[in-house]
Amino acid sequence: MKRRFAPIVDWIAHEGGVDPWAIHWEARQAKDKGEDVIILSVGDPPIDTPVPVVDRAVAALRGGDTHYTEILGKTPLRERIAAVHVARTGMSCSADNVAVLAGTQNGLFVASLCLASHGDEIITIDPMYTTYPASIQASGAKLVRVPAHASAGFHPDLKALEAAVTSRTRAIFLATPSNPSGVVLSEKDCDGIADIARRHGLWIVSDEVYAGIADGNRVPSLAARLPNQVVTVGSLSKSHAMTGWRVGWLIGPPDLVKLVEELALCMLYGIPGFIQEAAIAALDLREDTERSMHEYCRVRRDVLYRALADIPTVTPHWPDAGMFMLLDVRKTGLGSAGFLRGLFESEKVSLLDGAAFGRETDGFVRACFAAEPAELEEAGRRIRRYAASLGG
Numbered sequence: 001m002k003r004r005f006a007p008i009v010d011w012i013a014h015e016g017g018v019d020p021w022a023i024h025w026e027a028r029q030a031k032d033k034g035e036d037v038i039i040l041s042v043g044d045p046p047i048d049t050p051v052p053v054v055d056r057a058v059a060a061l062r063g064g065d066t067h068y069t070e071i072l073g074k075t076p077l078r079e080r081i082a083a084v085h086v087a088r089t090g091m092s093c094s095a096d097n098v099a100v101l102a103g104t105q106n107g108l109f110v111a112s113l114c115l116a117s118h119g120d121e122i123i124t125i126d127p128m129y130t131t132y133p134a135s136i137q138a139s140g141a142k143l144v145r146v147p148a149h150a151s152a153g154f155h156p157d158l159k160a161l162e163a164a165v166t167s168r169t170r171a172i173f174l175a176t177p178s179n180p181s182g183v184v185l186s187e188k189d190c191d192g193i194a195d196i197a198r199r200h201g202l203w204i205v206s207d208e209v210y211a212g213i214a215d216g217n218r219v220p221s222l223a224a225r226l227p228n229q230v231v232t233v234g235s236l237s238k239s240h241a242m243t244g245w246r247v248g249w250l251i252g253p254p255d256l257v258k259l260v261e262e263l264a265l266c267m268l269y270g271i272p273g274f275i276q277e278a279a280i281a282a283l284d285l286r287e288d289t290e291r292s293m294h295e296y297c298r299v300r301r302d303v304l305y306r307a308l309a310d311i312p313t314v315t316p317h318w319p320d321a322g323m324f325m326l327l328d329v330r331k332t333g334l335g336s337a338g339f340l341r342g343l344f345e346s347e348k349v350s351l352l353d354g355a356a357f358g359r360e361t362d363g364f365v366r367a368c369f370a371a372e373p374a375e376l377e378e379a380g381r382r383i384r385r386y387a388a389s390l391g392g
């Protein structure tokens with residue numbers, strides 16, 4: 001029998017069949033074997049979830065919170081998420097605007113499926129987070145890239161954005177702060193993007209997973225400009241060191257949230273109750289936790305930037321926020337893939353290939369600075385030594 005798979009299999013495959021995480025997994029294995037490896041390839045801070053959050057989950061489990069829950073999430077959690085949105089955007093928002101989902105990633109996927117389908121187009125900003133092509137194409141829609149050039153500090157090219165809109169365009173997906181560039185969209189960027197979306201009747205999906213750890217614990221808001229057309233997705237993963245808990249949200253107009261409920265019913269059936277209790281505890285600690293995570297990242301960004309200063313062929317790009325820094329390695333004469341492989345083999349430092357984030361970051365590599373300062377300094381020394389060994 002000839003076995004067949006659905007077309008979605010191709011839509012979600014890595015471009016060119018290349019796994020951008022290959023070196024990362026090799027590095028993990030080498031580290032497990034005791035090798036002196038520095039892994040800066042993934043954005044998962046090596047710090048523990050706050051104790052009261054863990055305690056709340058344990059108490060909820062022991063208290064029997066192990067049954068089905070509301071599909072869109074418990075009302076007290078949805079209310080707290082709405083309150084975060086009010087604090088960050090200044091716009092009104094209630095539990096009716098909120099769906100609790102399994103992380104920002106789940107929110108992106110749900111938004112894609114609810115907003116577009118075959119024959120439609122979704123615009124994204126290149127560079128973009130590595131899951132965007134698959135998340136967007138899973139809906140059947142075509143992905144259209146609009147550049148954010150390195151020469152413009154990776155801010156999106158609004159003229160190109162406007163030019164990319166066609167009668168088939170349904171939505172613009174973007175992240176602020178961006179992963180990989182760390183760019184926070186400026187008020188002017190947001191004005192321009194909201195204006196294009198308003199005139200062409202487009203949705204905007206604003207991925208704000210790093211917003212809580214940006215300066216002031218918020219970013220200029222697209223939702224505040226266009227509440228009926230903006231879907232905001234986020235989570236506790238980065239702000240509260242809760243990547244493994246898989247809890248996040250989608251915030252949008254209530255009619256969209258009703259559709260999300262239908263989709264969540266057949267896809268997810270709700271987030272575990274004890275995880276939601278933990279999320280409530282996390283949001284009750286939000287201001288202090290976000291402030292300390294912001295400081296944690298700020299200190300480490302400065303350490304890595306200093307450690308990489310004045311390398312003739314490797315230029316770090318200053319990120320506004322988040323936990324990543326792009327390094328321009330074009331002057332080394334190697335492609336980013338060659339640089340990464342060589343760096344890992346000779347110095348045992350694992351970074352991620354910028355090409356995995358789009359065409360604009362081909363020739364760049366991405367370092368995560370959510371690591372111990374001494375480790376970042378040592379990574380800087382190793383990168384410097386490797387770059388020097390290449391000459392040029």
Ligand SMILES: Cc1ncc(COP(=O)(O)O)c(C=O)c1O
Nearest residue numbers: 103104105129175179209235237
């Ligand atoms: C831009 C961006 N969006 C979404 C995600 C996924 O986040 P979550 O853990 O909330 O699903 C990440 C994770 O690194 C990310 O960098």
